[in-house]
Amino acid sequence: MSKAVLIFKRFERFWHWAQAALVLLLMLTGLELHGIIELFGFGQSSHFHHWGGFIWTALVILIFTWVFTTGEWKQFMPNKNGIDGVLRFYLYGVFVGEAHPHHMSAEDKFNPLQRLAYLGLLFVLIPLQIITGLIFFFFPELRAAGYIEQIGTIAIIHTFCAYTLIAFLVVHLYLITLGRKLSSHMQAMLTGKESADESDNH
Amino acid sequence: MKKQIALLVLLLGGAELGFASTIESHTSPRKPVSSIASTADHSSFEVLNQEFDYAPDVTEACLECHTEAAKQVHQTFHWTWAKKVDGIDVGKAKNGFNNYCVSAKGNESCTQCHAGYGWRNEDFDLEAEENVDCLVCHDTTSTYKKSAASSGHPYYEDQVIGGKLQKAVDLQYVATHVGQPERQNCLACHANGGGGNGVKHGDTDLSLIDPEFELDVHMSPEKLDFSCQDCHTASEHKISGRYNDRKAFVDHQLNMGRSDRQGNNVSCESCHSATPHQDRDIDKHTTKVACAACHIPEMARGPYLTKLSWDWSTAGQTRDGKPFVEDQIFDGVEQHAYMSKKGTFTWGKNVVPEYHWYKGELKQMTLLDTIDPSQAPIDINPPTGSYKDPDARIWPFKVHKGKQPYDTEFNRILPIKLYGRAGTGAFWTELDWDKALAAGAKLNHLEFSGHYSFIETNGYWPIKHMVAPANKSLACSACHSRDSRLNGLTDFYLVGRDSNRFVEYFGALAIWGGLTGVLLHALLRIFTLRRRKPKQR
Numbered sequence: 001m002s003k004a005v006l007i008f009k010r011f012e013r014f015w016h017w018a019q020a021a022l023v024l025l026l027m028l029t030g031l032e033l034h035g036i037i038e039l040f041g042f043g044q045s046s047h048f049h050h051w052g053g054f055i056w057t058a059l060v061i062l063i064f065t066w067v068f069t070t071g072e073w074k075q076f077m078p079n080k081n082g083i084d085g086v087l088r089f090y091l092y093g094v095f096v097g098e099a100h101p102h103h104m105s106a107e108d109k110f111n112p113l114q115r116l117a118y119l120g121l122l123f124v125l126i127p128l129q130i131i132t133g134l135i136f137f138f139f140p141e142l143r144a145a146g147y148i149e150q151i152g153t154i155a156i157i158h159t160f161c162a163y164t165l166i167a168f169l170v171v172h173l174y175l176i177t178l179g180r181k182l183s184s185h186m187q188a189m190l191t192g193k194e195s196a197d198e199s200d201n202h
Numbered sequence: 203m204k205k206q207i208a209l210l211v212l213l214l215g216g217a218e219l220g221f222a223s224t225i226e227s228h229t230s231p232r233k234p235v236s237s238i239a240s241t242a243d244h245s246s247f248e249v250l251n252q253e254f255d256y257a258p259d260v261t262e263a264c265l266e267c268h269t270e271a272a273k274q275v276h277q278t279f280h281w282t283w284a285k286k287v288d289g290i291d292v293g294k295a296k297n298g299f300n301n302y303c304v305s306a307k308g309n310e311s312c313t314q315c316h317a318g319y320g321w322r323n324e325d326f327d328l329e330a331e332e333n334v335d336c337l338v339c340h341d342t343t344s345t346y347k348k349s350a351a352s353s354g355h356p357y358y359e360d361q362v363i364g365g366k367l368q369k370a371v372d373l374q375y376v377a378t379h380v381g382q383p384e385r386q387n388c389l390a391c392h393a394n395g396g397g398g399n400g401v402k403h404g405d406t407d408l409s410l411i412d413p414e415f416e417l418d419v420h421m422s423p424e425k426l427d428f429s430c431q432d433c434h435t436a437s438e439h440k441i442s443g444r445y446n447d448r449k450a451f452v453d454h455q456l457n458m459g460r461s462d463r464q465g466n467n468v469s470c471e472s473c474h475s476a477t478p479h480q481d482r483d484i485d486k487h488t489t490k491v492a493c494a495a496c497h498i499p500e501m502a503r504g505p506y507l508t509k510l511s512w513d514w515s516t517a518g519q520t521r522d523g524k525p526f527v528e529d530q531i532f533d534g535v536e537q538h539a540y541m542s543k544k545g546t547f548t549w550g551k552n553v554v555p556e557y558h559w560y561k562g563e564l565k566q567m568t569l570l571d572t573i574d575p576s577q578a579p580i581d582i583n584p585p586t587g588s589y590k591d592p593d594a595r596i597w598p599f600k601v602h603k604g605k606q607p608y609d610t611e612f613n614r615i616l617p618i619k620l621y622g623r624a625g626t627g628a629f630w631t632e633l634d635w636d637k638a639l640a641a642g643a644k645l646n647h648l649e650f651s652g653h654y655s656f657i658e659t660n661g662y663w664p665i666k667h668m669v670a671p672a673n674k675s676l677a678c679s680a681c682h683s684r685d686s687r688l689n690g691l692t693d694f695y696l697v698g699r700d701s702n703r704f705v706e707y708f709g710a711l712a713i714w715g716g717l718t719g720v721l722l723h724a725l726l727r728i729f730t731l732r733r734r735k736p737k738q739r
Contacts, residue, residue: 033682033697034697034698034701035682035699035701041679042678042679042683042698043483043677046483046678047483090723095726095727095730096730096734097734143489144489149590150694152695155697156701156702156705159702159709160705160709162709163705163708163712163713164712166712166713167712167713167715167716170713170716170717170720171716171720174720174723174724177724
């Protein structure tokens, strides 16, 4: 009885994948700028990183505009009830074949753990990364204007956020596979739809 | 061109005291040169068309028309070799020293490069106008050469010096063929400082007479063909450049198109502006990084070696009672590695410079300053500045490593009497440290306790010449990497080089920990799924 339910709207899917591409580019070029990997060469990486950063900034402004004007921000409000259930599922239930405790719908997309994680990601980590990135980029101008003398602290916060984002990405990518079928979540993010009978886990 | 260089080497024969030149002696055929300088045909001047047997007489003839020339020269560093800085005379003629031959006073051979005649001892008259040597800068014939043995005078008679014939100068010919100074005139002294071609600077040697484009984009005849004066502009015989009391450059002042730079701002920015790249990423560097830091990727980029270290402490050894010389191959070029008269050397070409903050000022130590021997190596003319200083930028330097004598009781660097007859204490004649140091101290009016030792010193030479083509400039990663060229400069955060230890630990833990957790979770899922499956059937 699969009744397809639209969970992720077109713009939501667009910004998710655009952000995925940008973050991947920023991650790789950032790691090169930080001296961890060699890829495009420092100069090219620097250019890509700056362009990527500005496009990401514009995209995140769009995302926030959308999130706040559509009321989607409510999806990110923490919901204490049920965290233990979700944790129990990931640490035990998934191994014995239990069903996911959270029922996914267009009005309630995220399970309580996701609400917390995405609240931190979208409203804390990403803005912090973008703001430190902008300060980093405009450091020569800010220094000339006398606002800031050294970039070390900003650079360290930026690096810290970058590592946190990469760590998040690792877990995020793995959790894709935790749908009813291995491909369920991936499909939802591509088509926006998840069949109703598959929508009760995440 | 080879001939020209050979001529020049001949010309400088005296400057290379103790230097075994491989150039054979040959009589110099006169090259065709014009007697017309600017709007005057100097061969038509009666006052110049006479038999001169003494160079100062030529100067007097020059001064009949150029009435102010000698007075002007007297005001310049080319003449005084000294300047009061913070109330103390510094400069090679007074109190200043370096870690090559240490001090000029007492080394009459040094004064062959002075733009004057007869600086033999303290009786030299710095006021005498006829002592100004007009010809050393204005000779266009390449036949005028100063003799090391006669304190700045040319060879008045044919002489054999070090197996080479030095022809007597034809002063009338030279005087009637004067003109604007050419590269040869400037480089005769400035390329040969410190005792030979390329010895001192690392960015100024005889290859600049006719450099390839790859070696110097400004001076190469292939393109711009700049003369020295195109940058080192002159007015009233004052040549712009760095001196003990002033910077060569004024940061961020664009002087393009200005005819008079007032002799104090020779900088890349004077012509290029401080932001010439049309690329923000690169242009934003210029507030903290000097053009030279990226555009002169190595020192001594030409065919010649530059001296990198000079250890005086080993000087004075003899073999069978005689002084000797030992040669060695340095970067493919044979050079002296040991000389009884001078000690032990190392040399190099295409040398990676050191990088330091620099505002155009070098803090010149003098022979009057006390040193702290426990702080060796002693920085004898360190550049000043730091990241926080808005005037300072990162510059490439040749740091010449010295080991030179100092007074162990007074803790002062000791000058050495090097040149002179037997009985004067001259080290190059007698190879006796006690006598040479006592004589050197006396000549420089310094007290000498009689106790001495040798101490390591650093001499700093900012690198400015031999600008490489843009495509040979330094790659970003030369500095923005873990093994950065700027690893010696730690007072700022440098992207690609610097990181915070705790953040790096956190990152490694979060990422690798995340991966491990995910992997274990996945494996456990696969394992439990396999166990469940049979039950479901």
